[in-house]
Amino acid sequence: MKESTSVPSNNKNGRAGVIAVTLLLMAIAIATLWESREFSSLGSIFPKVIGIALLLASGAALVQVLRCRSAPARGLPASGMLRGVLLIGAVSAWIALLEPLGFAASGLICFVAIVLVTNRDPWTLRRIAFYAVSMVAIVFVFNYVFVELLNVTLPRGRWQ
Amino acid sequence: MDLFNHFFSALSIENVMFSLAGVVAGTVIGALPGLTATMAIAILVPFTFTMDPASALIVLGAIYTGAMYGGAYAAILLNTPGTPSAIATTFDGFPMAKAGNGDLAITLACLASVTGGLVGAFSLLMFAPPLATVALAFGPMEYFWLSILGLTLVAALSEGDSTKGMVGACLGLMLSMIGSAVMGGDIRYTMGSQVLLGGIGVVPALIGLFCIPVLIDLVTSRNEHLELRGRVASLRLGEAGQIVRKSKFNLIRSSVIGTVVGILPGAGGSIASLVSYSEARRAADKPESFGRGNPNGIIASEAANNATVGGGFIPTLVLGIPGTPADAVVLGALMVQGVRTGPSLFNEQGSIVYTFIFGLFIATLLMLPVGLALGRYAYRSIIAVPKTLLVPSVVFMTVLGSYAINNNIDDVIVMFAVGVGGWFLSRFGFPPAPIVLGLILGPLAEQGFVQAWMIGSATDNRLGMIFGRPISLIILVLAALTLLYPTFSRIYHERKHKRAVE
Numbered sequence: 001m002k003e004s005t006s007v008p009s010n011n012k013n014g015r016a017g018v019i020a021v022t023l024l025l026m027a028i029a030i031a032t033l034w035e036s037r038e039f040s041s042l043g044s045i046f047p048k049v050i051g052i053a054l055l056l057a058s059g060a061a062l063v064q065v066l067r068c069r070s071a072p073a074r075g076l077p078a079s080g081m082l083r084g085v086l087l088i089g090a091v092s093a094w095i096a097l098l099e100p101l102g103f104a105a106s107g108l109i110c111f112v113a114i115v116l117v118t119n120r121d122p123w124t125l126r127r128i129a130f131y132a133v134s135m136v137a138i139v140f141v142f143n144y145v146f147v148e149l150l151n152v153t154l155p156r157g158r159w160q
Numbered sequence: 161m162d163l164f165n166h167f168f169s170a171l172s173i174e175n176v177m178f179s180l181a182g183v184v185a186g187t188v189i190g191a192l193p194g195l196t197a198t199m200a201i202a203i204l205v206p207f208t209f210t211m212d213p214a215s216a217l218i219v220l221g222a223i224y225t226g227a228m229y230g231g232a233y234a235a236i237l238l239n240t241p242g243t244p245s246a247i248a249t250t251f252d253g254f255p256m257a258k259a260g261n262g263d264l265a266i267t268l269a270c271l272a273s274v275t276g277g278l279v280g281a282f283s284l285l286m287f288a289p290p291l292a293t294v295a296l297a298f299g300p301m302e303y304f305w306l307s308i309l310g311l312t313l314v315a316a317l318s319e320g321d322s323t324k325g326m327v328g329a330c331l332g333l334m335l336s337m338i339g340s341a342v343m344g345g346d347i348r349y350t351m352g353s354q355v356l357l358g359g360i361g362v363v364p365a366l367i368g369l370f371c372i373p374v375l376i377d378l379v380t381s382r383n384e385h386l387e388l389r390g391r392v393a394s395l396r397l398g399e400a401g402q403i404v405r406k407s408k409f410n411l412i413r414s415s416v417i418g419t420v421v422g423i424l425p426g427a428g429g430s431i432a433s434l435v436s437y438s439e440a441r442r443a444a445d446k447p448e449s450f451g452r453g454n455p456n457g458i459i460a461s462e463a464a465n466n467a468t469v470g471g472g473f474i475p476t477l478v479l480g481i482p483g484t485p486a487d488a489v490v491l492g493a494l495m496v497q498g499v500r501t502g503p504s505l506f507n508e509q510g511s512i513v514y515t516f517i518f519g520l521f522i523a524t525l526l527m528l529p530v531g532l533a534l535g536r537y538a539y540r541s542i543i544a545v546p547k548t549l550l551v552p553s554v555v556f557m558t559v560l561g562s563y564a565i566n567n568n569i570d571d572v573i574v575m576f577a578v579g580v581g582g583w584f585l586s587r588f589g590f591p592p593a594p595i596v597l598g599l600i601l602g603p604l605a606e607q608g609f610v611q612a613w614m615i616g617s618a619t620d621n622r623l624g625m626i627f628g629r630p631i632s633l634i635i636l637v638l639a640a641l642t643l644l645y646p647t648f649s650r651i652y653h654e655r656k657h658k659r660a661v662e
Binding site for chain 2: 021061131
């Protein structure tokens with residue numbers, strides 16, 4: 001059985017990243033405990049228990065990584081990171097446009113954006129035609145299935 | 161003799177066709193990330209209002225059964241549980257698919273689902289009234305310890321670093337506290353945001369945590385989604401059959417766990433699959449192989465979640481208490497039909513109930529050909545789709561699925577934000593599975609713990625309340641065994657090996 005190779009990693013930023021993440025989680029745990037003072041006695045029992053547990057577990061993870069006993073982390077990808085950021089941006093834009101433009105229009109625009117971000121093959125006329133037909137089919141078939149058959153009310157856009 | 165009449169009534173052409181349609185519809189809906197078994201039933205329940213009660217129940221049971229199994233497709237092929245009940249299926253299903261064994265994983269899931277479904281239906285037929293009383297013996301503390309038993313799975317899901325797994329589980333438990341408190345009604349940790357007021361929904365978080373990291377990694381990587389080992393020539397039914405035969409004890413144990421957890425009101429398929437996965441791992445010779453593509457993980461998860469279908473109907477029909485959220489929808493449909501659930505149902509409306517139970521058997525058996533055919537098609541399709549088209553299509557389904565849960569954009573925002581956060585954490589060694597585990601088990605753990613704490617305080621016997629109840633103690637011992645057994649087993653084998661060398 002052939003395992004697919006993992007995403008290229010940047011181990012240099014892995015250790016520093018783990019330290020930063022554990023410190024962030026410890027800060028979240030302290031904020032959780034601090035905020036729990038505001039709750040009723042019933043509502044504060046569990047946040048206190050979990051806040052303490054998160055603080056202890058994050059502290060233990062920090063000690064492990066400082067003593068180099070933690071499993072090595074992959075860190076952020078050394079290559080292709082820009083594509084990842086663009087994907088996050090495209091989906092964020094999709095979510096922002098979902099209500100103003102409606103599901104079908106925003107879906108088509110963002111589908112094109114994600115295809116552009118993902119594709120690594122040379123663009124040929126055949127490939128473009130294949131992607132275009134597939135894209136329109138996927139967007140409209142799913143739109144039809146959800147709206148007409150499953151009675152899901154999808155956003156229709158502010159201009160409709 | 162009456163039972164034979166009910167059996168033949170369930171076998172009528174009309175009911176068999178209804179079962180087939182229900183299984184196909186349920187499987188397809190369950191396979192779409194975001195659409196749960198409960199939603200599948202809720203969407204299709206209006207179609208049953210004009211049917212006679214037995215046929216309506218058969219259709220609903222078939223949809224439920226199909227949706228439970230359908231969740232495995234996305235879990236195995238996309239690492240996104242189609243339904244929350246398939247969460248444990250991702251742990252070994254996706255690694256199997258990545259290694260080129262997605263077809264085998266789907267066939268295994270189908271065989272396990274059918275077996276689990278049959279055990280659940282058999283329990284419903286034979287033991288419904290006595291088993292329903294077991295559910296009533298579960299108090300708040302038992303639910304708390306059940307959630308702790310589920311949390312012991314963290315050890316299995318932390319990919320070699322249990323401290324980071326614990327951090328993830330705590331983070332998941334913390335996320336589960338956002339929104340309105342299950343006890344006390346406080347609005348907690350919303351930071352004034354309207355989006356967070358309703359809390360972090362399990363389904364959007366599940367889609368986000370499992371799907372978004374895979375998509376971002378796919379985009380940043382040059383690799384294809386799944387490796388194809390040779391040609392997709394068959395269902396690999398023989399190979400799957402051999403594995404299932406070797407794992408028959410795991411299969412039966414998981415089905416029984418699924419049935420029992422299904423009986424417990426509010427527990428449901430996700431907890432059943434997590435608990436049985438945990439037990440399968442604890443009892444395995446090589447527990448470290450779980451999470452890396454061990455077929456027993458898929459068998460445990462799928463057998464258990466499908467067994468909850470029959471198990472969940474036990475309190476629903478006998479006590480009128482729904483065992484799972486999907487059962488609550490079925491209960492509503494039964495009320496519309498004029499069927500009065502309760503202890504006298506089996507005597508007063510026996511023909512409806514027994515025809516339904518036999519219908520459930522038929523639907524479960526129909527899942528075998530339907531599931532295998534659809535599974536093979538799904539695998540071939542996913543393999544054939546180029547990454548450039550697969551990524552936007554899956555993003556499209558995640559956005560659509562999250563939106564469809566409540567027709568609300570907030571769920572999409574939560575799904576994506578949690579997903580990006582999950583990707584970031586996973587890059588630094590904090591796997592997403594323990595976070596999901598904490599998120600699912602959080603409300604159950606909090607409610608059980610706080611209620612038991614209050615009862616203990618009122619009776620001035622907190623310790624007795626927490627540790628002194630027999631069912632609690634059994635679950636506590638199982639949880640301790642799950643946590644400690646791998647360590648003791650490793651030490652025992654190391655000593656044995658050392659002695660052998662000497």
